[in-house]
Amino acid sequence: MNLPPPISMQDAQSRLLALAQPLEAETVAIENAAGRFLASDIIARRTQPPADLSAMDGFAVGDNDPSGSWRVVGESAAGHPFEGTFGKGDAVRISTGALMPEGASAVLLQEDAQLDGNDLRVASDATASPRHIRHQGFDFTAGDALLRTGTRMDAARCALAIAGGQVTVDVGRKARLSVIDSGDELVADAATARDHQIPASNGAMLGIMASPFCESSHRIGPVPDRREKLVKSFDDASTADVIIISGGASVGDHDLVRPALEQWGAKLDFWRVAMKPGKPLLVARKGTKIILGLPGNPVSSYVTAFFFLLPLLRHLAGSYDPMPQSLALSLAADLPANGSRTEFIRGVMCPEGAQPLLQRDSSALRTLAAADCFIERGGNAPPARTGDPVTVYPLQNGGIA
Structure with missing residues (x-):
């Protein structure tokens, strides 16, 4: 057989991702966005903190008061700001996260305070300090770009979006996946495999690998090494955005994936990659559907899925950087x-x-x-x-x- 020369991994990865555009966007509640990729930038709708807040428990005072003594005139608690008038020599008891009274510019820590009735003094050689204030907008201000399109949402990023005033976010749709196990030697029931048979583990392995990045994973097979059966399996997988078939993509007499794909109407994009393990990798397309033919050996199947299937799924879901990190x-x-x-x-x-x-x-x-x-x-x-x-x-x- 006159075989095409293997192409480089970098060329193969680029060609695969170029075959498909990210799927359409959908709007979800922030609580359901974890693991999804943003389809639009997150822009802050509010400022955080919205005003100057105390970073510690203590007393809000004016830091330009040289006397080191103040009179407590009220309290500012988290969610319940001081509503009186704050003047020179005044102090307000304040808790962490509470609004600083207008005119207060420093915080005397609770442990550095000596209180006698409403008379407040410094109890040590410490001083009231503005460093205990979280100043308005130190984290972000309204209009700031908080997260960019293609970012994968996690717990911290969801919290940031909520703090920025978001209730919902636009994310890319995850792909629907079908995984086909092929090979006469495969059996679905591992407990009944005979000496000439192998439990069909690749389909489960690939489905588990893909599950964080796909909407659903439909397993088909094991499918025997007959062209008409393989064509039927592609028909059964036709509702998927991505079809994976493990086994049958090499050059043996029983490797029938390529002719079956051609009969089904798919167009081969490339076959054979200069990598080890995983050389027989095959990529084809039918309409908007992408078909990956992975090697049947499980390690080869895992390696090619890691470097090709998972980046493809992340790309379809909207990731700005879908390749594995090194x-x-x-x-x-x-x-x-x-x-x-x-x-x-x-x-x-x-x-x-x-x-x-x-x-x-x-x-x-x-x-x-x-x-x-x-x-x-x-x-x-x-x-x-x-x-x-x-x-x-x-x-x-x-x-x-």
Whole structure:
């Protein structure tokens, strides 16, 4: 067979994301926005703090009063401001978060105060200070851009949006996903698998990986290695925005995904990527639907899903930075020279840096389950020694913060 040369990972990732535009936006309550990507900027509708507030419990006073003594004329509590008139030599008992009386410019801390009836004095060598005031707008002011389009919402960002006066936010719709397991050797019931059979684990694995970034995940299969069955499985998945098929995308006699996709009416965009594991990755399109053909070996399937499926789902949901995030660590063990493809080695992060795991077979799930990162090795990289810097992709949260 005259095979096309593998394309680079960077080219493959760019081509995949260029195939699809982010899905339409929808409006949700702030409480339901966690994990979603903003479809419009969040602009502050109010100022925070809206006025000068006390940062500590104590007494609001004028800091230009040299006497060090004041007369307490009232109280300002959180939610219940002082409503009297504040003059020179006056003090107001104040609690954390309470509104500073107009004319007060410093706070004497509770522990530094000596109170005799309504007469207030400094009880130590401390002084009243303006540093105990949260000044109006120190956090943000009305009109400030708080969060930009494409930001993934979390608890702190939801709190910021609420503080800025938002009740609802516009977020991108999550994609509907269908995951197809294919292969004559696969069985749905792991408890009944015989020696010549393998439990169909990829569909569950891929659905779990994708769940934070997709609206729904529909599993189909296992589907046998027959073209008409594969075409039928694509029909069954036709309501999805993204279709994943695991297995059957390589070059063997029973690898029928490509001809089945062509019969179904999909157009192949690219096939075979210069990466290890994961070389047989296939990407096609039918209308607005994106189809990813992932390798059947579970580690290869996981790696390609991590670097292609999850970024695609985040892109469709509106992320401004959908690619997995990397960091630089020191290598905790020697590695030999690499071949021509970019390789991702399962590893664990430890105090010494990134420790490669020894088992590299693409079917070894036990090693994958033990890993918390991928160690990247560039194509034709020379031998690496302990202590050398390496690029590492943490696996937690699908590779994003």
